[in-house]
Amino acid sequence: MSVLVAKGLIRQFNGLRAVDNVTLEIPEQQVRALIGPNGAGKTTLVGLLSGRLACSNGRIDFLGRDITKVPPHKRIAMGMAYTFQITSIFPSLSVHENVAIAARRLCRNEKDTRAVVADALKRVSLAHVANTDAADLSYGHQRLLEIAMGLSQSPRLLILDEPTQGLAEGEVAEFIKLIHDIRQNTTVLLIEHNMDVVMQVADVVTVLNHGQVLFEGTPADVQANIEVQTAYLGGAHVKA
Known part of the structure; x- marks a missing residue:
């Protein structure tokens, strides 16, 4: 197909x-x-x-x-999910919160959202900075954060x-x-x-x-x- x-x-x-x-x-x-x-x-x-x-x-x-x-x-x-050529994140929010915003499109409750966010951050190796403000990430890590936001939408x-x-x-x-x-x-x-x-x-x-x-x-x-x-x-x- x-x-x-x-x-x-x-x-x-x-x-x-x-x-x-x-x-x-x-x-x-x-x-x-x-x-x-x-x-x-x-x-x-x-x-x-x-x-x-x-x-x-x-x-x-x-x-x-x-x-x-x-x-x-x-x-x-x-x-369909996509990342931009220029990073498109919410810099004043934490890494976790950025992914959660994307994940809530599909998740039924906050428990499900937390699980999806945790999985997405683990897959892109950003779990250790989950509570860090997105603005404080390196540019490369911001790119990975965008990918996590896309993955969270399955x-x-x-x-x-x-x-x-x-x-x-x-x-x-x-x-x-x-x-x-x-x-x-x-x-x-x-x-x-x-x-x-x-x-x-x-x-x-x-x-x-x-x-x-x-x-x-x-x-x-x-x-x-x-x-x-x-x-x-x-x-x-x-x-x-």
């Missing part, structure tokens, strides 16, 4: 097509990586999928339902926009382990510049360039493709 099917997506800004006839299909429990040079249209595409931007044309189906015109909060209720699809940005080397290694854990029951769409991460976690990689799909295939396929190397990787061969 395909969790997400997007067909012929177009987003136009004053004559510029930031997303130009993009078709994307993501099967259940797949880790799909979306890569491309700056300005390729990745974040705009995520905006269309999440509902934060309206499509100029095209259709988006999520779990078999047309959600093209469904607002973001209803997509979240249906099982999503069918988790969209992560530049999740390793700001993470230390050890934190990136933990993030890779986390993705392998998440994929057991959640489909992941990962927008990522760190090619080492992409090569280690992705089943399929979709490459955008100038708002269009340039190439799609396995990490090994991407490694070997000359067009991708020229457009995105600067002609350099990427090691897995």
